Amino acid sequence: MSESTPSTESRSLQPSTGARIEIRGVRHSFGDVLVLDEFDLTVEPGEFLTLLGPSGSGKTTLLRIVGGLTIPDEGSVIVGGVDMTLLPARERGMGFVFQNYALFPHMTVQDNVAFPLQIRGISSDQIDRDVERALELVNLQGLGSRLPRELSGGQQQRVSLARALVFNPTVVLMDEPLGSLDKRLRQYLQNSIRLLQKEIGFTAVYVTHDQEEAFAMSDRIVVMHGGTVRQLGVPETVYRSPTEHFVADFVGDINEIEGVLRESGHGLIIEIAEGNTLVVPPYVSRSLGEGDRVLCGIRPEMVVIQEEPMGSPRLQATVELVSFHGNSYRILSRLRDGRRFIVESSSSLAAPAEGSTVWLHWDEEQTIVLIPPDGQP
Missing domain, CATH: 3.40.50.300 (P-loop containing nucleotide triphosphate hydrolases)
Structure with missing residues (x-):
């Protein structure tokens, strides 16, 4: 365990500067x-x-x-x-x-x-x-x-x-x-x-x-x-x-949505499901262009569940399963295109009913935009 160079004095666990x-x-x-x-x-x-x-x-x-x-x-x-x-x-x-x-x-x-x-x-x-x-x-x-x-x-x-x-x-x-x-x-x-x-x-x-x-x-x-x-x-x-x-997938749960880069009057945007659009981060726009595919990642705790469509981006979903985790609810929902979407919500808020239709909203700036691991289509 701790066998190292013999010395004649102990340093008695005094505060010290670690080595580079x-x-x-x-x-x-x-x-x-x-x-x-x-x-x-x-x-x-x-x-x-x-x-x-x-x-x-x-x-x-x-x-x-x-x-x-x-x-x-x-x-x-x-x-x-x-x-x-x-x-x-x-x-x-x-x-x-x-x-x-x-x-x-x-x-x-x-x-x-x-x-x-x-x-x-x-x-x-x-x-x-x-x-x-x-x-x-x-x-x-x-x-x-x-x-x-x-x-x-x-x-x-x-x-x-x-x-x-x-x-x-x-x-x-x-x-x-x-x-x-x-x-x-x-x-x-x-x-x-x-x-x-x-x-x-x-x-x-x-x-x-x-x-x-x-x-x-x-x-x-x-x-x-x-x-x-x-x-x-x-x-x-x-x-x-x-x-x-x-890295995005290994360090924590993440919801993934495919997006496509499109030209707009103000430069590139990302077009995702249900007519939503997102701003393209500079590191993406420098390497990709019109028609290229990206992955948009959203962490479960960044998502807000709403009963009515408000704000953008937003996606409609059906609640499949609600599980209680002490300080949070973990909500498994399914989007209209069949993909699953995980939401982590504070247990201080009311949990949606299983089987109910809800809207999922998140701050656009919290979207993680990634180049797909398999490269360009």
Whole structure:
């Protein structure tokens, strides 16, 4: 978990500046399968950056390369200005947190957390102080004498986190650390990890396939697919302004409507179903022209349900299913052309009756306009 370069002093979990990570031209394969393809990425000092993507996108392989657990076929990894590409994990001074906790079952909580300090030759008195502080940070004070089997899953993961932080690393790598926990505990630990990262200041690289987790925790998100970066940005931009169809579809529910570019007296417009038209964003008009096809995406929470047609754009639909989700209703409707359309509405508002005819309206500026993934017709 947290084995790294031995040193003679402990830094006692003092606030520190995280290290910059530069990944340059990294390429890696497993047999004939290319996992990472000319991958470039810079993680800023003290940043919380999340690698988000489906299974097989290369995110865990990239994390292992940064941590020294895997050596890339090509490219380099620079951390804090030092080329660490060929350096083994134990000499990189990084903390690791894994989904399976990786605790020593025969050792107490105290001894598990103390292990990275012991292999660095830290004095016993200093180890006791550092471990006490680390357990306080993760709210496990008083549990040092317990064995891992005597703890809940959430407590075990907090022990794992304390062990990764106890020697005050400038970089902490986390590979889906909350994946095996229930939703409420995941949310609690998401907040705990983020607050600790802000307090201590280490650079965090976090791997997950959970979009909500990535949005909640990250300064920036790297959306990965096929071993490449598909989009890099702050959570709000990735969600509201995806640059391609894969990203738009992967990071959250989205309703898709085909549109066609048409010339008007004031330039290009997008013509969609039922006579609605939309303004063409500049990035679309620069690359496409009259007659070209686009996809118009609308997030479910951007849609307002109306009993009468008001405003534009609007689409008529029949409500098929209404499900209650605590703070919201999820409404499955069907458009007149047969396509399904999802709406997420606040539960403080009255839900429409199943079988009723409604009008779906959204702010034109909230439409996500994308070039279809299969190119031009």
